[in-house]
Amino acid sequence: MSQEERAIRILDALGEAYPDAPQTYLRFENPFQLLIATILSAHTTDKSVNSVTPILFERFSTPKALADAPLDEIKEIIRPVGTFNRKAVYIKETARQIVEEFGGEVPDSIERLARLKGVSRKTANVVLSSALGIDEGIVVDTHVARVTRRLGLSESEKPADIERDLIEILPRKRWREYARLLGAHGRQVCTARKPRCDDCVIRHLCPSAGKV
């Protein structure tokens, strides 16, 4: 069976297992909120981000409000996500850039998004894909990367290289679905520590089953 064929079978099986899996586990009500939440999510759990963003957005609901917010107050609110000294600067600066350089609107291209403080191309892809429904790449977070490697769909280490491998295997129409379903699987079953292979619906397609 070719890699392409195997990848499709994996997607079909996961689609049945997780019919309601969301595109992102970050909570947001508009593109600006998702952008800020995604910056905060660097090297942290979505749970910790979701614990602070409602408070943050109630206090500072617009890009202008966040751009003008006292840094110390931002730090205090986002403290639980860790590395808050930097992230407070990043989100305040990003808010300022949106106000001053983008007319108060979240940009809708990777190039302009990635110009924002704390926003890489990957983060830009998350925002485009989840908030705006635009797919210019495959979002390879640590969950997607780990599961992809265990499934033998990529031997690469770096997320950017894994993404390149996947783009060659998957038709563009399935990119969104891939990130969504492997993210769900990585979080619920194919976890970093003690993966639950007994409960895995694609173990028959996985060369790592029972070996991790």
Added chain:
DNA sequence: ATCCCGAGGG
């Protein structure tokens, strides 16, 4: 001890 939807800077 290790991991979590990493990014900036040296």
Added chain:
DNA sequence: CCCTCTGGAT
């Protein structure tokens, strides 16, 4: 390429 940032969960 390497280091640093940092709290919370397991």
